[in-house]
Amino acid sequence: MSELMTPIPFWELMTWITTEYQRDGSVFGVRPYRAGEKKLPIFGETIETPFGPAAGPNTQLAQNIIAGYFAGARFFELKTVQKMDGAELAACIARPCILAEDECYNCEWSTELTVQQAFEEYVKAWCACKMLSRVYGLGDPDGFVFNMSVGYDLEGIQGKKIDTFLNEMANASATPVFQECLRTLRAFFPGEAAYIDAISPRISGSVTLSTLHGCPPDEIERIASYLLEVKHLHTFVKCNPTLLGYDTARSILDGMGYDYIAFDDHHFKEDLQYADAVPMFHRLRHLADQEGLEFGLKLSNTFPVDVKAGELPSEEMYMAGKSLFPLTTAMAARIAREFGGKLRLSYAGGADAFNVGKLFEIGIWPITMATTVLKPGGYQRFTQIGRKLDALNFNPFTGVDIAGIEALSLAARSDKYHRKSMKPLPRRKLREQVPLLDCFIAPCQDGCPIHQNIPEYMELCRKGEYVSALALITAKNPLPFITGTLCAHNCMNKCTRNYYDQPVNIRATKLVAAEKGYEELMACLKPPAPAASRARAAVIGGGPTGISAAYFLGRAGIPVTLFEKSSQLGGVVRRVIPAWRISDDAIDKDAALMKAMGVEVRLNTPAPTVAELKAQGYTHIFFAVGAWRAGKLDISGNIMPVIGWLQDLKAGKSVSLGHVAVVGGGNTAMDAARAALRAGAKSSTLVYRRTRKYMPADVEELELALADGVAFLELAAPVEQRDGILACEKMKLGEPDERGRRKPVPTGERLEIPCDTVISAIGEQVESELFTANGIEVDAIGLPAFQTNLEGVYAGGDARRGPATVVEGIADAQAFADAVIGAVHPYSIPVGARASREEALAKKGVLCESARCEGDRCLSCQVVCQICADVCPNRANVVVELPDGRHQILHVDRMCNECGNCAVFCPYDSAPYRDKWTLFLTRAGFEESPCNQGFLPLGENRVLIRLDGRVFEADLDGSNGLPAEIEVFLWTVLNKYRYLLG
Incomplete structure (x- = not known):
């Protein structure tokens, strides 16, 4: 893989666009948004929608900008140019450089192209959008605006490289690339020659000044003044979130669950100070008025934070997305109040479909975004945003609603889409590697x-x-x-x-x-016919795992007897989980499904021994007993094991209450803490040695406990309960353990809470004596293997895993049934499913x-996945349709800069830019990528192949030794997608 992108010549770009649109009705995989009649004035121009991509990965290449336009964007903040560019700049950027899984981080900034290449990409995109708007009916050809972004010091901006860029963006008429674009468009659309000749060469008359952290205020003012007075450009100055001050930023983020984001105060001290900013912005606004130009602030830049957990391969990274929204709206509220709402604010910082309408109605626009379109759905997310804004009133800028932005800023701090979950994100990826072909998966x-x-x-x-x-x-x-x-x-x-x-x-x-x-x-339902098999099964335990095993066997016609020592089926679910969680009627209905399969159920019947069961003719025995033994909390006082306490409570017996402390952090602990309050406890407190983010309970169980009024005492280890008090030792978090949870470390400090009853919910156990008494071998914690050392004897659910989930028990039950039956039970997918x-x-x-x-x-991922194609800013992952209608992913090497975004979101434990079938432009690129399986076209239908560790040439018109599906895929690319070849 080469991290250097190769811009697509305009002729090839238009060939791709027109061919794909004619065939699929899309461009770069994006379906069209068609603008309405509304328009907004800005910079002496008009925009049909007041939003678009921010300066970043989505405005670097022509195809990126075109894809954004096709999806509905009409304001484009072009990626920043500076004096350092091209390979020199690209060499400074660690790879991968984007992590947008939740809040977003990146370690890339300006364009990785040369400034000249960047200029050419912007001209190509400009001309293409002008043409596409007209011939495909996407809107007014004059209904979009390109906004330049430059940095980072005055010397560089005045230098020949950036000065030429600014001049030619203001008037590209004499440039070779502009003339080439016009010639190409005339060739593609000969009937539109008059329109093409009239395409404006004024690519941009506005600029956003992006300054590095630590840039002095007088330097910022000199640059902005130069852009206004000398270059006569409408100017926005981009402000860093550090303008808020360290204490404010730290307080906001900590209060929203982002306490793990690491940064100190050095940027806050070195960056532009609020006291310097306000008078400077007043002066610049006055200067712009004198020049007849628009001036405003761009809020905000990304926020520099430390890399602490290996998020990206750099020491510092830049935060954006949902966590930047509360910081940026806080800045906007403060500045709006300072300027009486009269200073224009352009917005970037966590905008998406849920909040873009609120920002616009407050008077803050144009609105640019990057993080939302780096996530699944990609550029197509712009279409929903455009339609949301279409439904609102479009009025020229008259001011920012101060009360509105202040209210939005405060609301953001409790907004579920901006707060961090109280627990770490679960692993989203599957364990499997992505296959070369047919990778679509739910x-x-x-x-x-x-x-x-x-x-x-x-x-x-x-x-x-x-x-x-x-x-x-x-x-x-x-x-x-x-x-x-x-x-x-x-x-x-x-x-x-x-x-x-x-x-x-x-x-x-x-x-x-x-x-x-x-x-x-x-x-x-009716009992199935008896199976031809001579098998006969005994299931020990009538909880969810036992019921499931009996159902699967009964359905297959295998004689099966279920032994349950209590008077009812359901196990822990029936006897322990509170009735307000699940009703007896629901459990009875599941049990009835099993009984309908002809299962023999023996209640109030302790299981015979293995020897006795075998003597009675049972060929297969399945232990599905629950984890009924309480984990031991080794402290003195009034200690109640959680299972017995909940069981007595559900049975209507009197239980110990008063001030209740539940020790533990799992779902059972949450049940007990909530049940205590419902039963009349004076208070209910969950006591846990770590913080709540490390509790094993599901997030919704934590939220329900909090909603019910359960108190949480974190970083506390119980020591003793006596005289209505629970004494605890304060803990602190130490090094992570083997499961990634930080170990609790004693501090030697004590604390006390009112407590009459301690409920121990620290991990239930299986009574392993049941196994050892039957000659079944167990491991160090008393659990047998799924297939035990005794022939025909198995264990599942809690019996083999310890406290297990219901669905894990069902999986074990199915595995046992398959072992008995000797095959997997067949089923069919209904028509219309x-x-x-x-x-x-x-x-x-x-x-x-x-x-x-x-x-x-439901996104129907088993029908359409394409996530790697969606999230690639450069469109380097392409969907290819085979003759049989299947859709495959092709990675196009020349368009990839190894940002890593597709690797973040691919459902597999893989990186598509390395692991999917790759198309190479040059032999050098092929040879630089020994890990990528892929091909290099050699002319006609001949290709150079790397497959399964072998490199060889293949002729698709003759005998070539390629797997048939690979051959068809390659032939399709070479003959139906020639515009990808370069």
Whole structure:
């Protein structure tokens, strides 16, 4: 891989655009936005929408700008140019240089092209957008504006390189690239010659001054004055967030959960100070008025922070996105108040579809953004933003609503889309490596322990086909009510919509299918015919894992007996989890599904020994007992094991209350703490040795506990309960352990809280004596293997994992059933269970937190993924359609600068720019990339190939030894996508 990008000649660019548009109706993978009649005046020009890409990765190359325009952007802040450029600058940038998984970080700044190349890219983009607007009906050809961005000192800006750039951007008529663009457009559109000849050569008459951190105020003023007086450019001055002051910035971020972001006060001391900024901006505004130009501030620049956790391969990185929004709106509120709302503010800093309308209505525009279009959906996100703004009133700038921006600034600090989750992000990526071909995948399904067909049942529910949806669910999951209520939903952690707004509520949709499809499905069920197999199975334990195993075996016609020592099925779910979490009726319905399979259930029956069961003719035995033994909290006082306490509470027995302290941080601890309040406790406090971000409980369980009034005592280790007091030792966080959680370290300090009852919820255990008494070997913590040392004897769920999730138990149950049956149970996908490609594409790029049905929010990733193509600013990952209709990803080496953004968002544990099939422009590029499997066209249908560690030439017209699917892929690229070849 080469990190140096090769600009696309304009003829090739237009060939790509026109060919793709004619074939697919898209340009660079982006579907068209068509502007309405509204316009806004700015810089003596007009814009049809008051937003677009910020100076950054999305305004560096011509194709980037064109893609943004096609999606709906009409204000383009071009990537910054400075005297240091090209290879010299690129060598300073660590790779990968972008991390936009949540809040965004980057360690790149100005264009990596030479200034001359940057100029040519901007001219090409200008001419292309002028032409496309007209011939494709996208809007008014004069309805968009290019805004230059320059830095970083006056000497450099006055130097020949940048001065030439500014002059030629102001009038490109005499430049070779402008004339070449006009000639090319005449050749492509001969009927539009008069229009083409009239295309304005004035590429830009405005500039945003971007200054380095530490630039003195007098230097900033000299540069801005020069741009206004000498170059006669409408001028915005970009301000750094450091203008807020260290204490304010630190306080805002800490209060929103960003306390881990590391920075000290040196930038705040070295950067422009507020006291210097205000009078300077007054003077510059007055100067602009004298010159008949517009002046304003661009809020804000990215925010420099320290690299502490290896986020990027640099010492310092620049923060943007959702965490920059509260800082930038705070700056905007302060400056608006200072200038009485009369100073124009251009905005960048976490803008997206959820807040762009609020900013615009306050009078803050134009609005530029980078982070949102670096996430899945990419440039197509601009279309939703354009449509949102279309619905608002367009009025010329008259001032900023001071009260409005102050209210928005304060609201941002509690906004769920800007606050940091109280727990670290879960791992979104799958464990598998991306395949060369056919990589489209639904991460939710692959992340589910039972690989439930989630997108399909979501689609069936969207269509109201609940019986079909429930039938599909129960093909792999016999507990739709329990899992529809209590599932740990790893699927939702993997959901791609996490990168848009919030995950699709998969668990709740499963419950909807269960509730609406259950009666009709039950009416269709009957015990299956006996299997030809001589197997006969015993399942020990009637909790979720045991019920599931019995269901799977019964469905296959295998005689199965379930032994449960209590009087009811359901295990911990029935006897321990509070009734306000799940009802007995829901559990009974899941049990009824199992019984409908002809399973023999023996309640109030302790399991016979393994020897006795084998003597009775059982060929296979499955231990599915729960983790009923409480973990020991080794302190003195009134200590209640959580399982027994919750069990007694649910059974209606009297339990110890008063001031309650629950020691632990898992979901069971949350249940106990909430149950204590419901039962009448005077107070309920969760006590945990670490901070809440390291608690194993799910985020929503933490939020529910807080909402119920549970108090959290973090960094505290219980020592003793006595006389209505719980004494604890204060802890501090030390080094991370093997699981990445920071170890609690004693401080020697003490603290006390009122406490009459301590509930110990520190990890339940399985009674391993049950196994050892039967001759089953266990490990150091008392757990057997899935397939034990005894022939035909297995263990699953809590019995083999310790406290396990319900769905993990179902997975073990299915594995046991497959072992007994000797095959995986077949199932089919109902007709209509997959969204069409057009329906799936229509959802991409759309932020949507609520809908009529969660199926409307599901992105149908098993139909369309293309995330690596979406998120690439340079369009270096291209979707190729094969003759059979399948869509594949091709990585185009010459357009990639190794920013790494596709690696962040690819569902696989892979980097598409290294791991997908790569098209090379030159032999040197091919040879520089020994890790990339790919090809170099050699003319006709001959190619140089690197595949599976071999390098060889292949002739696609003859015998070549290539796998058939690779050969078809290459032939398609060479013959149907020739515009990619260069």
